[in-house]
Amino acid sequence: MALRRALHFVFKIGDRAKTATFYRDVLGMKVGVSKVKFLKEKSTVLRVCHMFVHFLYPCSPYDGRWSKTMVGFGPEDDHFVVELTYNYGVGEYTLGNDFRVCKVRLNLLKKVKVLCDCVLVSLQGITLQSSKAVSNARRLGWPLTQVAEALYLIPAPGGYPFYLVDKEEPSSDPVQKVCLGVSDLQRSTHYWTTLLGMKIMEKNEEKNTILLGFDDTQCKLELHDVGGPVDHATAFGRIAFSCPKEQLPELEALIKKENHKILTPLVSLDTPGKATVEVVILADPDGHEICFVGDEAFRELSAMDPKGSDLLDKAMAEDKSDEWFAKHNRQKATA
Template sequence: MGTKPHPCRNLHWVFKVGDRTATTRFYRDALLLEPLRHEEFTEGCAAACNGPYDGKWSKTMIGYGDEDTNFVLELTYNYGVKSYQLGNDFDSITICSKRVYDNIKAKGVGKAGPDGALEVAAPDGYRFRVLSQEPSEGACPMTELRLHVSDLDKSLAFWSGFLGFAAERPAPGQALLRCGPQQCALRLVELPKEEALERGTAFGRVAFACPGEQLQPLEAEVRAAGYTVHTPYVSLDTPGKATVQVVILQDPDGHEICFVGEAGFTDLSRRDPAAGRLLDEAVAADDSAAWFRKRAEAEARMAANGV
């Protein structure tokens, strides 16, 4: 391949969230993440950033530090969509932070997992592994994104052979991929042969930045190699902010991989000091907490009546 995305930076993972009130409370109070920017949109994204939905939606970037040096999370909320079906495509995100570990332990919301980790799930079911240790110097506390794959050799042919990510084989049926030093690693874990990979409706997306001039040649070579382009090259506008160049690919299992132009994304992703306030105002105006409360009350009445 002539155009490997380089230099490349691992940016974020996208979660679709249903109960925005409970979800944002969990990320802030349990995982101690901070809102970095919050944006509201009146119609669906041209690159399906919010999934296959055309209506009003919001995006909240949340993390442990600025997006230009940290791997963060993107929470997308589609108004009127209150839940999503989990698949088995996403496994977990690993966080190395004694502060977060101690906080989860004090709240009693985690359970003991392997390697001394505390395992905890967000309200939408997304899993996190928290270790009582600090990341290596200069690295983000979110150290690893784990995804399931159906055929590890095919996945490695794409991620390492085609895209050029450095690969290690730390254990049978696993591969650890990096696109640069001190970045959040991508761990691919092969499912048992009898278990099919399911993406459900909650499927996420991983994003990377690379020089913008590489995106169109990358798209052309993806097509020539017989791999899948999910979204052809497009420029996305965020009201009042930067325009970002985007190409979205799919690996052999359909995992979505968004490559964005570094310059535009760096401009777009500047931390907004008002992010927390904007998020709180959007949640209050949406009144999602009342919706969930009414639904829970209705379900309780039906259960009491034996319905």
């Protein structure tokens, strides 16, 4: 559907410092926005945006404290980015089988003649095509496991698997694809195409996958039939899209009519000094969280902050949560 676009995917992280090193120094992404927030239990923003289990230690100075950091290869206006959400009181999340593959194209290693697109669809995790990232990982001593020619597995903090492939950087956004596991490919295809308006780009019956998108130039969504129930565990994420503001009520009404889940009914979120953004959060048949926002206002909110990286560094330097929990003989929670 025209005018709809893919925005970002949300990851929950337990180690913010190691995660920052991975995205900035290994993968080479840039920080667009970084904010530390305190949330109250009945906050509208909490219900809409915050996916953590918190208020774990009522006597802790970190109760209700979390941060959001956006990282990517460019502004969210024309790049698919990653949102990293960090809860000061949670040290670890349990991975499920819901999140599969995200592709990125970057620089091609000159000596490589055989490319590895044929194997990417079956790899669980995020795939980046970047010889520079491979070089960065080796230089920084990040563990690399070669799984095919010019293809390496590298773990992100928290266990999210990444795959690094060498390929020529495209003129458009390097992020190519996000893949989600589903239990019934036909049912999920109907939901994402008929109800959400995505187009079928490619089918692979042998691998039980289907590639969807709103536009050829955007990051694509791949659905992969996992052959059984989808387990989101506690590390479940959320994928976000935008559409013209006037389409949001129509989308919500269609989902209601078809008796599918609406996690957060259409709501307006106010940001002091900035535009008010309208948001609706859905769940597909397997429970994948899907956020749609009004495009016009979101473009203002998602503008890159030139101080984003410095703000992240400042927040990490001021984060004494590890010391506090150690002093009180406590461990951060495993959500």
